[in-house]
Amino acid sequence: MMQKNDSIKSSKSLSMVFSLIILGLSSLLLLASCQSGSKGFKTNLTKKRLPNGVQVLSFKDKSLPFFKVAVWSTKGYAYEPADALGVTALLSDLLIEGSENKSKKELVDAFSAIGSSFQSGVDADQIIFSAQSLTEDSVKLAELFTEVLTEPKFDNKAILNLKMKKSDQLKQVVDDPGSLTSVAFGQTLFKGHGYERISSGTLSSISKIGKADLVKRYEQIMKPGGLTVALIGSWIPSAEALVLSKLADLEKDEVAETNLSRVEVPESPRKTILFHKRDLKQANVNFGITAVPRASVDYEALKVGLFVLGGSFKSRLNKELRIKRGLTYGVGAGIDAMHDGGVIKISGSVRHDKVYEFITEAKKIMADVAKNGITKEELEKSKAIIRGQFPRGIETKEKEANQYFDLSSRGVSGEELYRYLDKVMNLSLDQVNDALRKYIIMGELNTVILGNKYNIPSKDLRRLRAQIKTYKAIRL
Secondary structure: OOOOOOHHHHHHHHHOOOOOOOOOOOOOOOOOOOOOOOOOOOOOOEEEEOOOOOEEEEEEOOOOOEEEEEEEEOOOHHHOOHHHOOHHHHHHHHHHHEEOOOEHHHHHHHHHHOOOOOEEEEOOOOEEEEEEEEHHHHHHHHHHHHHHHHOEOOOHHHHHHHHHHHHHHHHHHOOOHHHHHHHHHHHHHOOOOHHHOOOOOOHHHHHHOOHHHHHHHHHHHOOHHHEEEEEEEOOOHHHHHHHHHHHHOOOOOOOOOOOOOOOOOOOOOOOEEEEEOOOOOOEEEEEEEEEOOOOOOOHHHHHHHHHHHHOOOOOHHHHHHHHHOOOOOOEEEEEEEOOOOEEEEEEEEEOHHHHHHHHHHHHHHHHHHHHHOOOHHHHHHHHHHHHHHHHHHOOOHHHHHHHHHHHHHOOOOHHHHHHHHHHHHOOOHHHHHHHHHHHOOHHHOEEEEEEOHHHOOHHHHHHHOOEEEEHHHOOO
């Protein structure tokens, strides 16, 4: 779920819900340092907390001469002030533009000299700043990383240049049908909630962001009670001491609770909207239902069931719509579960004259899964695929740390990482089918189509009962 700070990648985060997110080992971390898990997996994660509240995680691995430092916050773009949308992504790009003591060129050259760079990632629920190097350069990396993070310059010229760059990126979304459809879909399902946004904000909001907004947002993010620093790989002890010393100097402050509404079912069930864009050669379709947050006890069951529906090229949707009917090159289904809620989503691209057939047949398959569930054979095959793919999700300490952060940002203890696979493998057929019946509510389905209305047969538009709007109604 994490991506670089550009509007195209931000909006694509909403469209990738059918990709299987591999989350887990099979052991439960009970102590600050745990040496083995229930299935024989090992981790040497250690945890402590600085006096000002900063949490420190150490993911040690001495097998390679590699060091990464990351600072993580749960204040993603869903938590931005409504009058400064895009300020978080703008801030994360601004940090490398210069510190109090070094210009951008000096910082970039210093990172490059050790084969490194300062990186940032923003999504709705989290922000991560990171950098990596060889172990022998870990002290130098620690110096540079903490300087960028704790001594920002907030140069007005750099701010103006970045605002122009962000505006250009937003304009590019209009030319990317998949991204534009995802933005429209998010705005339809999560209207009034932070999840309807994309990280780059809007053209209007970016134009209004000033230095004061960036400073204020920086101060919100850098409150130590809401920060976690991760040391990953192998490092020289003085590098750790330097990082912790810098972060320990942050003034202690309580993290204010974020006033976000919970995700609610859209006001107009069965809403179908066609956003008209004349130059499109084919239509993009997203439809779905608001669903459970990541912390739900039903998450794993729903995830596995939806994998059968549309999580692979051998899924029910792909067999019927792609292989049998030839309606699309690929269709996906899955759940994107976040802190406040989630969405069950089906997405695909299709010829304009086949939009009605695509939507109708996809809904039939979805309704059948909701009513009759999946089979025992399908369940076991899904578990086997998840088990087989699992190692790629945790094959390095860096990936393990990323999964740990991802869970934590979504309201789940990072320790759940170590028992996720056990939860999946122990699911019964009844648990999966009960979850599918409970959360796939066809009467609450919302559909978003981005296409050329003149290329869709008028009878199909009438049968879809689609509200027709121009693509310019999508807020960018």
